[in-house]
Amino acid sequence: MNQKGKLMLIAAAGALAILVATSVVSCALGRGDDGDAEGTTQAQAEQAGAQSQSATAYKTPEEEAMAVLAESVWRSGNGAELSFREGRFAEAEADKANLATFDVTQVLPQGEGFALTLAVDATKEADGHDGLVVLEKGKDGAWSVTSDEFKLAKAYKAVPGPGAEINVKGVDSNLLPLIAGDREGIEKAVQERAAKAAPGATRATWSQQVLMDYSQGMLTTSFTLDDAAKTVITVTYRDGAFEAVG
Secondary structure, eight states: OOHHHHHHHHHHHHHHHHHHHHHHHHHHHHHHHHHHHHHHHHHHHHHHHHHHHHSOSOSSHHHHHHHHHHHSEEEOTTSOEEEEETTEEEEEETTEEEEEEEEEEEEEEETTEEEEEEEETOOSSOOOEEEEEEEEEOTTSOEEEEETTOSSOSEEEEEOOOOSOOEEEOOOTTTGGGGTTOHHHHHHHHHHHHHHHOTTOOEEEEEEEEEEETTTTEEEEEEEEOSTTOOEEEEEEETTEEEEEO
């Protein structure tokens, strides 16, 4: 090979080396850019998710206030217990009890809590009377509720629930054959629903009453909880599955 050919070959090899190096750098930068873009997108998604989770899940002050009242276990300094359900509240202490029905007429935010105006003991024949319930959130994050409508104590504080599974009582040989012997299934359905409907309850007792709907292939029965409101959990059984409401 003559001198001119050698020079041309060296130049071509150098150009190829530059091209390869440039391609490698370009690919590396491209991967870096894509990684940054993916990282940015993921970070933005996580931030949006966090913002979404931090936003309130309640549409109105009334919805939030009633959720706090219904989902909390309320206890007074003298040991009385209070529970709220849709349209009623109940107090209990030893052999004493007080039950009242109500309609919510107004809920206003007040500091870290709410002021609720209730139409208490309203019926079709009478409007009842206005009652004020004040729901407050303390500096420690604990809720308290006060009202002159309460008879056994004027103030209650939210306390932790029992934390244990609700004891389901009374399921026996009369009921089991009708639900394919699935004691565990019906007890689990009652416990899960009771934990949401009455956080202060510790026991659910079978009513020993069953309604059979043969046209629908469905069984319906109920359990009464030991909370102040004596909440009733209704269970339906169809196609091997349980559904509890209350």
